[in-house]
Amino acid sequence: MTSLTKRLPLSLFTAAALTGTITAAPALAAPQILAVAQTELTLPVTCESGECTVELTTICLQEHRASPNPGNRYYVHGDRFFDLTGTTPAGQEIALGHLPVTITAARGHNAVRLAFREMALKKYGPLAVSIAVPENLSLVPMPIKDDVNPQTEEDILLATGPLREAATRLVALDTNKKGAAELISQAINRLPERGRASDDVRAAARANFEAVSSRSGFSNSARDNANAVVRECYEETTAGSLSFRGCLGSWHDRMIGKLNTKYWKSLGAGT
Incomplete structure (x- = not known):
């Protein structure tokens, strides 16, 4: 059996390492x-x-x-x-x-x-x-405080000016993803932020979404895409740990992520 005295140096080293990990502040940007x-x-x-x-x-x-x-x-x-x-x-x-x-x-x-x-x-x-x-x-x-890479005035002007305009143009071209994401957001914002919604709240959120979707001016493909997501999330979250809102948020972020990637690629292509 290893003696306490032989284990002690390792314990002290481990404690020191842990202390260093805890006290070392990460660089903020x-x-x-x-x-x-x-x-x-x-x-x-x-x-x-x-x-x-x-x-x-x-x-x-x-x-x-x-x-x-x-x-x-x-x-x-x-x-x-x-x-x-x-x-x-x-x-x-x-x-x-x-x-x-x-x-x-x-x-x-x-x-x-x-x-x-x-x-x-x-x-x-x-x-x-x-x-x-x-x-x-x-x-x-x-x-x-202590920002190692703050947003400079030039950074802000570039991002909110020409880069913002480029994003507006690109997003407007993809009416399917833009419209579907906005419709899904309608359902997200009719559900509680935390925890699982009751059956009545879930049903009301879906019914309100369907009413809004049917009256909206979005393309058929955007509505069909959003309807499919809401239907799937509704059915798959009747039980389990994943909430209706959490499922919708995940699908929303996939759509927006694809739009974001397309935007970044367009900047690299000089468009």
Whole structure:
């Protein structure tokens, strides 16, 4: 049997190594600037537990930078902003673009989460809140302390200018993936962020999605693609650990990932 004294040096070495691992701070660098996909349809904003949230589709504009981690904060660049609107039971629309919002990465560079406090709506009474995204809206990561590779003014101008315009043109050409991803986002935003939705909520989200899809002006191929994804996710998540929303998010990100790859390749080709 190995004696304690022979084991001790190894233990001390291991402890020192672990301590070094724990105390060594990783180098921090700003993540990618993101393009928020313009919406053809308004998206529902859901309020729960004092917070109102919506998930928005994004595309990475800077291939050479790292994808954001969940929770990385962003701000809107320039003078464009989201069209945030509340509708009263009587049908009156109230502009809510003045509300302070927090924007964070949700799933890599494929989606962001916009949130604000539900208390901000209290003075208006009951409201159905929705959001629309205008053309060419870009998100820049919030500056971080001790950034080893910060977004410079030149980086921001390039990404939000010519690179953003190139992304807009390319995404507009792929009406199938763009339309399908937006329709899937309609279903995503009708399901709870965390945990599994109840059977009633799942059924309502699917029914609302189907109604929105049938009335939308998207191409037949885009609608068929989105319908197939929603149907498959609905059926495959009746049991198990994967949620309906989680399944939809995975399919959404595959579509957007293909669009993003096409965009990066187009830049390399000089188009």
